[in-house]
Amino acid sequence: MRYFVAFSYFGAAYHGWQIQPNAITVQEELEKAFSTLLKEKISLMGAGRTDAGVHAKQMYAHFNTTPISNTVDLMRRLNSFLPDDIAIQNIYEVPEDAHARFNATxxxxxxxxxxxxxxxxxxxxxxxxxxxxxxxxxxxxxxxxxxxxxxxxxxxxxxxxxxxxxxxxxxxxxxxxxxxxxxxxxxxxxxxxxxxxxxxxxxxxxxxxxxxxxxxxxxxxxxxxxxxxxxxxxxxxxxxxxxxxxxxxxx
The missing domain is CATH 3.30.70.660 (Pseudouridine synthase I, catalytic domain, C-terminal subdomain)
Structure with missing residues (x-):
């Protein structure tokens, strides 16, 4: 199933959103947290790429996984697992063809x-x-x-x-x-x-x-x-x- 995650981050410690070699990024931190808690490899597609040091008060990404029984509990556990400068606001199911980047208006x-x-x-x-x-x-x-x-x-x-x-x-x-x-x-x-x-x-x-x-x-x-x-x-x-x-x- 496909899900959207709504989140925010203070970007001072990160080399932008997108995963890069030898640099800490927001995408890397989120994928690590999701993969650990869902016990499977999770890949996130963000709504866009922010440069190193840029912040996001509202950002979205989509990911695929087996059905999540309790998204509220997952969100709580993710926020406990993630660094203090990244926060999850919502997780919810979307149509299978929904795309965080290409469907943004x-x-x-x-x-x-x-x-x-x-x-x-x-x-x-x-x-x-x-x-x-x-x-x-x-x-x-x-x-x-x-x-x-x-x-x-x-x-x-x-x-x-x-x-x-x-x-x-x-x-x-x-x-x-x-x-x-x-x-x-x-x-x-x-x-x-x-x-x-x-x-x-x-x-x-x-x-x-x-x-x-x-x-x-x-x-x-x-x-x-x-x-x-x-x-x-x-x-x-x-x-x-x-x-x-x-x-x-x-x-």
């Missing part, structure tokens, strides 16, 4: 910035010394909406068939010295959000103009876009699926 990320130096949030936010013009950053962010080729914001040597993504939302919000950038799209390229944030910060600090975003996108060159911001302040916050796959409310 949209994903949302948030990036957290502070303009006030704070030793208590240094590992969870990105500190910017310069004054930011949020109005200009929001005008520039609107130029990202719709279906476009975002190769300029993609990590080089990425194995993808297309660089086209449909961005549905891109907005900055400010509360005192905190700036939060929220972006929603049907899919994301590797390093895409961090490169976009770095480019929009260039607009906010006056390094480039709002209209220069058009030039950067048209260039399809990563060298034309801004510097990628640190992973520590990036959070995957929501993954959505059709109702026939997830009948419960998203975490």
């Amino acid at each position: 949209e994903r949302t990320y948030e990036y957290l910035i502070t303009t006030q130096k704070d030793p208590f949030s240094i590992v969870t936010t990105h500190y910017i010394k310069q004054k930011l013009d949020i109005e200009k950053m929001n005008k520039a962010a609107q130029l990202l909406l719709g279906k476009q080729d975002f190769e300029c914001f993609s990590k080089s040597k990425t194995d993808v068939k297309t660089y086209y993504c449909t961005v549905k939302k891109a907005i900055w919000e400010q509360k005192e010295d905190k700036f939060v950038f929220t972006i929603t799209a049907d899919r994301f390229l590797r390093n895409m959000v961090r490169a976009i944030v770095g480019t929009l910060l260039d607009v906010g600090t006056g390094k480039i103009t709002i209209d220069h975003i058009h030039t950067i996108i048209a260039s399809k060159s990563r060298a034309e876009a801004g510097t990628s911001v640190p992973a520590k302040a990036l959070y995957l916050t929501q993954v959505l699926y059709p109702k026939n796959i997830i009948k419960v409310k998203n975490v």
